[in-house]
Amino acid sequence: xxxxxxxxxxxxxxxxxxxxxxxxxxxxxxxxxxxxxxxxxxxxxxxxxxxxxxxxxxxxxxxxxxxxxxxxxxxxxxxxxxxxxxxxxxxxxxxxxxxxxxxxxxxxxxxxxxxxxxxxxxxxxxxxxxxxxxxxxxxxxxxxxxxxxxxxxxxxxxxxxxxxxxxxxxxxxxxxxxxxxxxxxxxxxxxxxxxxxxxxxxxxxxxxxxxxxxxxxxxxxxxxxxxxxxxxxxxxxxxxxxxxxxxxxxxxxxxxxxxxxxxxxxxxxxxxxxxxxxxxxxxxxxxxxxxxxxxxxxxxxxxxxxxxxxxxxxxxxxxxxxxxxxxxxxxxxxxxxxxxxxxxxxxxxxxxxxxxxxxxxxxxxxxxxxxxxxxxxxxxxxxxxxxxxxxxxxxxxxxxxxxxxxxxxxx
Amino acid sequence: xxxxxxxxxxxxxxxxxxxxxxxxxxxxxxxxxxxxxxxxxxxxxxxxxxxxxxxxxxxxxxxxxxxxxxxxxxxxxxxxxxxxxxxxxxxxxxxxxxxxxxxxxxxxxxxxxxxxxxxxxxxxxxxxxxxxxxxxxxxxxxxxxxxxxxxxxxxxxxxxxxxxxxxxxxxxxxxxxxxxxxxxxxxxxxxxxxxxxxxxxxxxxxxxxxxxxxxxxxxxxxxxxxxxxxxxxxxxxxxxxxxxxxxxxxxxxxxxxxxxxxxxxxxxxxxxxxxxxxxxxxxxxxxxxxxxxxxxxxxxxxxxxxxxxxxxxxxxxxxxxxxxxxxxxxxxxxxxxxxxxxxxxxxxxxxxxxxxxxxxxxxxxxxxxxxxxxxxxxxxxxxxxxxxxxxxxxxxxxxxxxxxxxxxxxx
Numbered sequence: 001x002x003x004x005x006x007x008x009x010x011x012x013x014x015x016x017x018x019x020x021x022x023x024x025x026x027x028x029x030x031x032x033x034x035x036x037x038x039x040x041x042x043x044x045x046x047x048x049x050x051x052x053x054x055x056x057x058x059x060x061x062x063x064x065x066x067x068x069x070x071x072x073x074x075x076x077x078x079x080x081x082x083x084x085x086x087x088x089x090x091x092x093x094x095x096x097x098x099x100x101x102x103x104x105x106x107x108x109x110x111x112x113x114x115x116x117x118x119x120x121x122x123x124x125x126x127x128x129x130x131x132x133x134x135x136x137x138x139x140x141x142x143x144x145x146x147x148x149x150x151x152x153x154x155x156x157x158x159x160x161x162x163x164x165x166x167x168x169x170x171x172x173x174x175x176x177x178x179x180x181x182x183x184x185x186x187x188x189x190x191x192x193x194x195x196x197x198x199x200x201x202x203x204x205x206x207x208x209x210x211x212x213x214x215x216x217x218x219x220x221x222x223x224x225x226x227x228x229x230x231x232x233x234x235x236x237x238x239x240x241x242x243x244x245x246x247x248x249x250x251x252x253x254x255x256x257x258x259x260x261x262x263x264x265x266x267x268x269x270x271x272x273x274x275x276x277x278x279x280x281x282x283x284x285x286x287x288x289x290x291x292x293x294x295x296x297x298x299x300x301x302x303x304x305x306x307x308x309x310x311x312x313x314x315x316x317x318x319x320x321x322x323x324x325x326x327x328x329x330x331x332x333x334x335x336x337x338x339x340x341x342x343x344x345x346x347x348x349x350x351x352x353x354x355x356x357x358x359x360x361x362x363x364x365x366x367x368x369x370x371x372x373x374x375x376x377x378x379x380x381x382x383x384x385x386x387x388x389x390x391x392x393x394x395x396x397x398x399x400x401x402x403x404x405x406x407x408x409x410x411x
Numbered sequence: 412x413x414x415x416x417x418x419x420x421x422x423x424x425x426x427x428x429x430x431x432x433x434x435x436x437x438x439x440x441x442x443x444x445x446x447x448x449x450x451x452x453x454x455x456x457x458x459x460x461x462x463x464x465x466x467x468x469x470x471x472x473x474x475x476x477x478x479x480x481x482x483x484x485x486x487x488x489x490x491x492x493x494x495x496x497x498x499x500x501x502x503x504x505x506x507x508x509x510x511x512x513x514x515x516x517x518x519x520x521x522x523x524x525x526x527x528x529x530x531x532x533x534x535x536x537x538x539x540x541x542x543x544x545x546x547x548x549x550x551x552x553x554x555x556x557x558x559x560x561x562x563x564x565x566x567x568x569x570x571x572x573x574x575x576x577x578x579x580x581x582x583x584x585x586x587x588x589x590x591x592x593x594x595x596x597x598x599x600x601x602x603x604x605x606x607x608x609x610x611x612x613x614x615x616x617x618x619x620x621x622x623x624x625x626x627x628x629x630x631x632x633x634x635x636x637x638x639x640x641x642x643x644x645x646x647x648x649x650x651x652x653x654x655x656x657x658x659x660x661x662x663x664x665x666x667x668x669x670x671x672x673x674x675x676x677x678x679x680x681x682x683x684x685x686x687x688x689x690x691x692x693x694x695x696x697x698x699x700x701x702x703x704x705x706x707x708x709x710x711x712x713x714x715x716x717x718x719x720x721x722x723x724x725x726x727x728x729x730x731x732x733x734x735x736x737x738x739x740x741x742x743x744x745x746x747x748x749x750x751x752x753x754x755x756x757x758x759x760x761x762x763x764x765x766x767x768x769x770x771x772x773x774x775x776x777x778x779x780x781x782x783x784x785x786x787x788x789x790x791x792x793x794x795x796x797x798x799x800x801x802x803x804x805x806x807x808x809x810x811x812x813x814x815x816x817x818x819x820x821x822x
Contacts, residue, residue, distance in 0.1 A: 009443065015453065017450055022448055025447070034441045034445035038423045038426050051418045071483055071484050073678055075659055112656065208682065248483065267432070272617075349449075354675070
């Protein structure tokens with residue numbers, strides 16, 4: 001590359017990210033990432049790791065000692081949970097209500113599990129009884145269940161599932177990537193054995209770090225498959241024949257790195273640790289319940305707003321996540337061109353969609369830092385302009401007024 | 412967590428990181444990470460991804476189209492390369508000359524490969540003929556060879572290995588985590604099929620993103636194992652029975668995400684992408700050869716400096732990496748207490764060591780942003796004070812003078 005061809009420094013255009021994630025990060029999270037690095041065994045680093053674990057116990061509502069981060073995006077956390085908990089040949093049950101259920105099944109298949117799925121229509125969730133029936137039939141080792149699936153906006157109720165799993169001796173894992181921090185989640189009270197997330201949704205950070213929490217029962221399974229890598233193994237360290245088929249995602253080794261032995265595994269991604277810690281810190285400073293309530297109110301305002309613009313909402317609204325809504329693209333409006341206009345002329349991003357909904361709905365998020373009145377009203381004002389430009393008949397001010405009413409009612 | 416128990420914002424102590432990595436990042440890399448986020452299919456984002464690929468072609472000295480990032484730490488890149496190139500049962504040859512050779516073997520074992528190792532003493536490298544003999548004997552699918560192993564400081568010559576692999580029909584992978592950017596590396600000229608790195612060594616960034624480059628031959632192997640995940644699969648997308656046993660590390664899917672199809676896989680870790688791009692940008696702005704030369708001179712200065720302090724250098728100095736030196740801890744000096752004093756009193760970190768060298772040597776790095784005269788001289792001045800305090804007999808100014816002479820000679 002010739003010197004003149006080398007591009008300039010990072011200088012992103014102004015963007016208000018109102019899609020299904022990633023969304024605009026909290027300013028303090030961005031600032032945290034520009035802090036200088038420290039060594040991986042610096043007392044400050046190990047202190048931060050411990051603080052981060054404790055902060056995430058607050059976020060997950062758990063007392064699990066095994067509460068930590070996986071260094072990768074949210075699907076890194078998913079894969080770490082599944083490959084560490086599931087042996088080749090084990091049965092895994094995945095209730096699928098959107099794209100991310102397919103992803104859990106896919107990851108379990110790659111881990112050589114015997115995967116069984118049940119499906120419901122996109123836009124619906126499962127009754128606990130349907131999940132219990134499948135558990136009785138399949139007798140899985142692990143139930144892998146998405147909480148919030150952005151592909152459909154649905155929020156699967158989890159509060160009765162832990163007791164069902166307990167009754168049948170099944171490990172209960174949930175992917176809370178899209179939901180954690182913006183919707184109720186009670187790891188201990190709901191009987192979760194494992195749960196994973198990402199920063200780039202309601203936690204208001206960048207993608208690249210995956211918070212995870214593991215029950216004692218899950219840790220026992222992982223420990224039974226323990227293997228310490230050659231090169232740092234010491235006399236007396238036994239290795240199970242039944243080892244995890246990944247080094248990077250072997251939660252036993254990751255636990256040893258985060259735990260008192262501090263056995264070297266990866267080199268912790270320091271700047272992402274800074275970000276993850278700050279995401280949890282701002283959440284707990286505001287208050288976990290207050291943040292969820294802010295998501296609830298902003299989600300209700302956006303829902304009222306899009307309905308106020310005359311748009312039809314997709315799916316079972318009673319089971320919608322707080323932080324994202326899917327709206328049908330009005331007949332005659334070119335979906336991608338309208339999204340592009342919103343981005344180019346107003347700097348606002350909303351989302352397209354996957355699979356059966358591709359081309360049919362837009363997805364609009366209200367999460368993390370952007371679960372705010374000004375972000376919601378600005379998005380609705382701009383969307384009104386764009387819809388009108390593409391020939392849709394929209395009531396002037398109908399979206400903004402309806403959303404503002406929700407905020408006034410909540411105040 | 413009660414509000415009063417919530418810890419304060421990230422505020423690291425001042426540290427000059429002169430260990431084997433991670434090291435202090437370039438200030439502009441830290442600044443890049445505080446830039447606001449954009450959406451994952453924002454035109455600015457896809458432009459940045461393309462620029463980052465082109466920048467890393469310059470860093471790797473390759474024209475490989477398949478030059479990209481894996482979202483995780485350097486060992487995520489290693490695992491992605493190995494699990495994507497190696498089928499269960501394939502033979503893999505790993506010449507081991509330090510801890511990270513053991514790691515490559517470990518990762519290949521977890522991928523269910525039939526792993527064969529050859530070993531040499533820590534502090535030595537392999538003659539190309541020894542590697543060729545083992546290839547002839549083992550007939551591996553893949554040769555996995557560390558370039559620079561920080562555990563021993565050795566830099567394995569790679570320039571003749573590609574031709575050997577070509578002759579015997581073996582794929583050639585190298586882990587250049589510790590060496591890339593501070594030592595010669597010629598992906599195309601040396602015949603590499605795959606190479607991976609991390610940001611936290613000579614590239615001067617934080618851990619958490621792994622640059623990777625793949626030859627056309629490597630891409631063919633990966634494509635022959637292609638599988639597109641359910642949920643985004645379309646009619647006509649075939650899936651190989653022989654799929655990669657990981658979703659997150661399936662380079663075929665990661666290539667489809669970085670390539671023109673932009674098929675959703677993970678959500679790219681935006682802030683780490685910003686960091687990775689800036690690491691390559693500062694390297695190419697200074698000039699690749701100039702950066703390697705700066706590492707060579709700073710490494711020579713540190714080597715002269717520790718010898719000027721009367722310390723004994725470990726290993727075959729003729730094959731030492733430019734960016735790290737191992738010195739024997741003088742008799743009577745408590746290694747960990749001296750390192751702690753250097754950290755606490757001077758804010759300078761140097762490294763301990765692993766395995767057979769644990770407690771025997773310190774490792775001192777001069778890499779990335781810290782391959783600088785002031786960093787080298789400051790470290791030597793402080794080390795002199797600490798050695799003297801712990802009772803070692805050290806010549807006053809002996810380290811700083813010897814190092815300064817190297818910089819004057821190089822000027």
